[in-house]
Amino acid sequence: MTTGLLSVILLGFALAMDAFSVCVGFGVCYRKANFWSAIRLAVVTALFQALMPLIGWFGGHAIGKSMEKISPVIACVLLFIVGLKMIIEAFEVKEDCDIYDISKGKHLFIVAIATSIDALAAGITIGILRVPLIISVSIIGVITLILSFSGVFIGKLVGNFMGKWSEITGGLIIIGIGLHILFKAFF
Secondary structure (H helix, E strand, O other): OHHHHHHHHHHHHHHHHHHHHHHHHHHHHOOOOOHHHHHHHHHHHHHHHHHHHHHHHHHHHHHHHHOOOOHHHHHHHHHHHHHHHHHHHHHOOOOOOOOOOOOOHHHHHHHHHHHHHHHHHHHHHHHHHOOOHHHHHHHHHHHHHHHHHHHHHHHHHHOOHHHHHHHHHHHHHHHHHHHHHHHHHHO
8 A cells, every 4th residue: 555655646746747837837938927826727737637537547447357467567558658748748849938828717727638638547547556546636636736836936936947857757757657567566
């Protein structure tokens, strides 16, 4: 259980990096970013970041019961793909700053969905590993809430540099968790 809990905490930090990076970018680009816009972004991204693994968990739980021998391989492959995608996206050329407020309206929900898609695949992994669901999604949500909120203000302070490296770090952590699952299952 301790290893599973540590994996969920690391997964929570890794998954939150997409939302954190977007919030840092928002802090850099949107000069009017303030406490309330940071709260809106943090709460909605955290809710979606917790909801997606919840949805994925049901699929992973079904897979875990019927395919116990191969489920660690499935978890490893899914996490490897998610982590690699995050690393590749960190190196993509980003457009210049947008001038609209992404902490409101449809833009807020687009950001929340876009940054939490990876968490859907991670939820499948949580189901496969049989880590307690409520604890897992709560940890992921709280970590995302804290990092997203602070990301807006960090962005205002440090600029674009941190966003790229946080995505790379998140991707490497997710790949590491996948390899750990595989290693633990077979060695």
